[in-house]
Amino acid sequence: MTAADGPGADLPGPTEWVTGEPVGVGPHPRPWPDDARLDPELLSSGDARNVVDAYRYWRREAIVADLDARRHPFEVAIENFGHDANIGTVVRTANAFLAARVHIVGRRRWNRRGAMVTDRYQHVHHHPDVDALLTDAAGRGLTVVAVDNVPGAVPLETTELPRDCLLVFGAESGGITDPTRQGAALTVSIAQFGSTRSVNAGVAAGIAMHAWIRTHADLRTAW
Numbered sequence: 001m002t003a004a005d006g007p008g009a010d011l012p013g014p015t016e017w018v019t020g021e022p023v024g025v026g027p028h029p030r031p032w033p034d035d036a037r038l039d040p041e042l043l044s045s046g047d048a049r050n051v052v053d054a055y056r057y058w059r060r061e062a063i064v065a066d067l068d069a070r071r072h073p074f075e076v077a078i079e080n081f082g083h084d085a086n087i088g089t090v091v092r093t094a095n096a097f098l099a100a101r102v103h104i105v106g107r108r109r110w111n112r113r114g115a116m117v118t119d120r121y122q123h124v125h126h127h128p129d130v131d132a133l134l135t136d137a138a139g140r141g142l143t144v145v146a147v148d149n150v151p152g153a154v155p156l157e158t159t160e161l162p163r164d165c166l167l168v169f170g171a172e173s174g175g176i177t178d179p180t181r182q183g184a185a186l187t188v189s190i191a192q193f194g195s196t197r198s199v200n201a202g203v204a205a206g207i208a209m210h211a212w213i214r215t216h217a218d219l220r221t222a223w
């Protein structure tokens with residue numbers, strides 16, 4: 001069975017062109033603004049992409065360039081050692097919180113559905129194994145922070161995340177791997193109170209990224 005005929009094959013594929021309730025803007029009235037960032041095709045046909053209003057009619061490359069000028073100095077990595085549907089969620093959230101980069105470790109293929117095409121606006125890097133990820137992070141002076149509720153982890157709720165850091169999340173099946181735990185400067189856990197052993201990896205990634213935002217982001221620059 002392939003992804004093409006597997007569960008969910010009848011659902012619409014990932015798209016940045018929102019289906020359902022229309023969003024966005026129609027054709028731009030003439031005369032068009034004289035702005036090289038704008039895409040004549042979008043000006044002519046309208047722009048229903050899943051982008052904030054400030055980027056309406058902008059070429060994708062212009063949006064990426066603008067994001068690049070403002071990206072936060074944290075990065076995220078997710079270990080792709082299972083058939084993990086959460087990676088798309090991590091990528092989309094990394095886009096929302098403007099992470100500098102997203103790293104996928106292990107399998108090169110990942111389920112893009114949850115990303116809602118936000119990966120087109122992110123810098124997504126693949127690493128065959130944890131060693132390659134850690135070498136890359138060390139080369140750019142990032143503090144590696146493993147995120148998992150494992151023995152030795154310190155509570156995220158009372159720990160300040162380093163500003164220049166790489167947050168690493170484990171696969172849904174096995175959690176964070178031993179090489180990541182050993183290579184991380186610290187491991188943080190998210191407090192839980194119910195019966196389940198863990199929260200969904202995509203949810204954990206959102207909580208951890210937002211902890212970084214609460215500590216380090218300049219909220220005056222948020223949309």
Ligand SMILES: C[S@@+](CC[C@H](N)C(=O)[O-])C[C@H]1O[C@@H](n2cnc3c(N)ncnc32)[C@H](O)[C@@H]1O
Pocket residue numbers: 147148149150168169170171172173174175176188189190191192197198199200201202204205
């Ligand atoms: C479903 S968990 C699996 C591992 C989990 N330690 C367990 O024993 O079941 C998948 C990933 O989500 C993240 N995660 C889930 N719950 C977490 C929590 N309470 N604190 C920190 N990370 C968590 C971690 O990155 C973890 O590797």
